[in-house]
Amino acid sequence: MANEPHDSQDTAVVDTVVVGSGFGGAVTAYRLAEAGRSVLVAYPPGGFPRSPADMARNFWDPSNGLPGMFGIWSFRGLEGVVYSGLGGGSLIYANDLLRKDEQWFVHESPLPGGGYENWPIGRADLDPHYDRVERMLGSTPYPYAGTPKTLALHLAARQLGLPVFRPPLAVSFAPRPGALPVPGAQLTDPGYGNLHGLPRSTWRLGGECDVGCNYGAKNTLDHTCLSAARHHGADVRTRCEVRGFTPRAGGRDVSYVVHDPAREGRRTATDRLPQHHIGCRRLVLAAGTFGSTYLLPRNRVALPGLSGAVGTRFCGNGDLLGMVLRATAGAGRARPLRLDGSRGPVITSAVRGGDALDDDGSTGRGFYIEDAGYPDFVAWLVESSQLPGGARRLLGFGLHRLLARLGVDPACRVGGQLALLLGPAAFSATSLPLLGTGRDVPDGRLRLRRGHLDIDWTTLTSRPYFDRVRSTMRDIAGALGGDFLDNPLWWWGNRVITMHPLGGAPMGRHPGEGVCDDIGEVFGFPALHVLDGALLPGAVGANPSLTIAAVADRACDRILDGKAASRTAGRAPAGRPAHERPTAVGTALLTPAEAAPPASATPATHPGRGRSGSLAGSTGTPAGSAHTPPAEPPTSLSFTEEMKGHVALDVDDPEQGRALGRSLGQRLSFRLTITARDVNRFVTDPEHATDAVGHVDCDIVGGRLKVERGWFELFTRDGDPSRRRMLYRLYLRTQEGTPLTGHKDVHDDPGVDVWPGTSTLYVRLLTGHTHPDEDPTATVIGAGVVVIRIGDCLQRLTTFRTTGPHPGRAMERFGKLFLGELCAVYGERLARAVPWRDRP
Template structure:
């Protein structure tokens, strides 16, 4: 591959940002504010509020499977040890996230050995957490619905009544359905519409109330001059001139799907890789394998995290039960120092998810779980065929832990395919799966119904996670990590990683705010354009 760059040739952009999720949007705005010409490349489409699905059964709007013509906001990626849920589209994970913005509190994160010696992270990240909260308009949920009563009762059943609290969320709760001028950025942001309390946040907000990235960071980045290119999947990043980035980079992208069409090439002085933990690991692994970025650390793909997460559920047998909430997640239970549980609801629109769940099993072996499920599933399926209220009567529970459990990503079968391998294991005692079964069982008892478990977990021991992290983590040097404390890739000039793949430890809470704070910290170290002369050969 010829990556030569004639001396003096202009670049298409000063900085190219790969992805448009939390870390990418922060990077785009801060770089544009510093006076750089910024481009953003996103494989998904751009959505107006009216484009989002009303129900999960609207697959073209909801699911991401471009080979089948599905260009929605949710990607499901099955691996051997986890089933990953990731966001796609201009705004990345913020389109499908549950608006929940927790700051981690545990030293298991801030003092993890992977990066403890590099900084006092609790102090260093504190102002950047404040900035991110301000950008997202974070505030505690202030309602009280039946699902909140359920969570309060669950806290008591788990012997942690003091652990109950309302979650901090990023939603505009102005007058319901009423559109007003920008209430957050002194008129510089878009007009906003008050939340109608439908609880369908994770389908994408059709009403303009959800504080997603197109309403804050990306909106302001584009106003500052950043150019966002949608429907372009980056497939290669390579230094120009055969160097290590001192001459800039060539970035190749194409339309997603099987058809090799719409290929484009961009050049930039510097690049931020921020395609989400899943996309970044896939892209960097491909670049290392084909020789585009051969000097990437061999630690790439190590210390992959899932927030030690499991997502059980419980459904009520009462046909009149209604566990819909104002927003997707409204309450939390902190169980001890290391476990965090949230409620998750889909309003009336999540009925399709019933097909991904089945009756909870108790067997300890895979074959035992298969047997129990095969005996119980026909009855469950018969009920589903006549059930139009499953989404209304069902609550999903996200069980997260900050324990030091990790996976690694290695090359799998098929072009560009990665697969997980077990790495660090949990300490002895109750596992995340044990906690998930206990939560579902107790909740079902309160709901006068039945506990459920995801089929991926029951049949394949691959629990669902919406919080895939790590793989290109911060470290002291290339023998211990992929990027340095300022997110610069070891071995290369002008190449940064600023998304969930940089996070070195399980955070134990929803990680969106953490990703933003870490990206804010990284961008604070980039000099302004007038202070940053072009790299010299």
């Protein structure tokens, strides 16, 4: 294992790279026991923060110097909480190992807006893998009988006639299998060891599971699957963030950056970090629903023919938080009922709400409600927030000590006064969070928006489900003589917090239904798998961790018996062979780009056209002339323009690409500075060629891409006197330098279409650095349309700059060329359109 950053350039090709170390990635790394790569931060036992100063830095945001473990995602409609550590979500999940209910593996279940939720696997397919994962994680029910919150939830369930039980937990309560539970006893490491090399002990009666167990009592994936994987030869690396992957002979090249501990605490331009690479024959994406669904569209250019289902079937597994406050008991509910949420693991018991699929008379969508404990320090924070009572007690304590100091009260023992100062702590003792999970509607969609992950999801389509869960929580609070409090975010637009995001790369029976098959292999791309929550085509209903792990375990069986490669071998997308496919997305060039020609005093050759252009050069005198005065330097002219529109991959018609890209929200824009280095030469050159520098923004080709080299030709002719063309050709700095080529046509269409004709750019994306007119082998991988808006056009007028001895003449010559060419195309039609043209 490498706990320090791995900063060398890899040249070897490993069998498998696993991106992520959660329930899918850790199980896969263990089962395959080859080369696994962990992406994020490693924390050994004892390293989970508790102090306010440490907790304030316990968030994952390397750009802002934060190296912590909590990843907080905020979207329209919900907040997502994930974990960025070696072991993924197992480090903070509530240990619950429930199986998905057999009846909840739905088939052809209609979704709002069209489509179906369909599970191509069932409970029988997963049961043997549930068994195997449970053994690995040490599954056992909560063994203690007198825990207040456990007794309270069972009492409330019985009063309401709801089924209640103690779910299996991945917690070590006893020092060895078969022994009696003993708090704080030392655990014996299994035969595969412990990759942290630190001692572990059994559970110590606290509720710290959801902020990280400092004693190692949780059987998290770092202690189990990942330790076993390393024991069997896996290379586990931390502080790495995968950026892209590209095809290579026999597999894929994976690029990643390393977050150096030396940069912690200060802002870092993470998009400029040096990229490292490793080759693999099989790539497994297991970076969690948000991570994997971000990587797929981010590397969309490397996946021609990828299913249009990418990003679909998102849901939050029905997650909903609620609170029981001020529980009471006894005659007339006169005395507080202690729930002690900080005692016991986070979850000890679960209530099940029936589902219409159960065939027992239940209606609606099913759910579970579980007790959700919290650490002791949270109880202190809650009590300190009770300001009125706390202020009175503090004032009373201070008055007593003042009287003692003045000799008025001779009492020297202050135990009673300290007890009064602390108060009864009834609020925290009689309160208990409730966690709901269940079958919400998986009709959300994940997509990239300006380079960032975005979600189109709302609680509205699942409102009957959420109302039913809230109603049951309210009934539980009532049965305990307490009040019910919604998650505060519910008050602000019915927002929810999910710890179990699912979907985005759903499994299906074919590419029209899902991104992957039932073992997570991406349709059309052999040996590329998604094995995490993104693969699930709908809500699990119960806590999904065990199901994610079981699905990954089942996939590993198929991979190891050789069936995975044969399942997709004949389903590669139509088009070019793998070695010709465009590269995956990245922020730096991973393979050498086509080099620019050296600077020269002679005009540069226009690539792909075989004749002189006007990209460089200047006027001068013939060699050998004597006593000739120095030539006057040329005058240059430049301006900056922005254009915006839509684009789609796997189409070659720009209008079709615009329509498809608009429907999918796939935007493309560019900002270019166009420079004519010598205006006189530019005007006389029939190609009117200039340089173009700047960047292109397009999510489906990797966000913001720098233009490596660019050319712009103004009003070139193609043999038709009624036509002029404005051509752009841009070489982009993607991982293999995929060029972006586009053109504008300005010609005599019916009607006076000066503005549309001069403001619309038809874009095509090509493989390789090439020119479409002279390289018939160049493959079009995508197309679309961008336009310049009137506001941007007016802004462009303010960006004109000249450099040289004759700025006014340069602007005049450029203006005459532009207006003259427009008149040549549109003049006659404009003249015919003038009503007084034929008047004497």
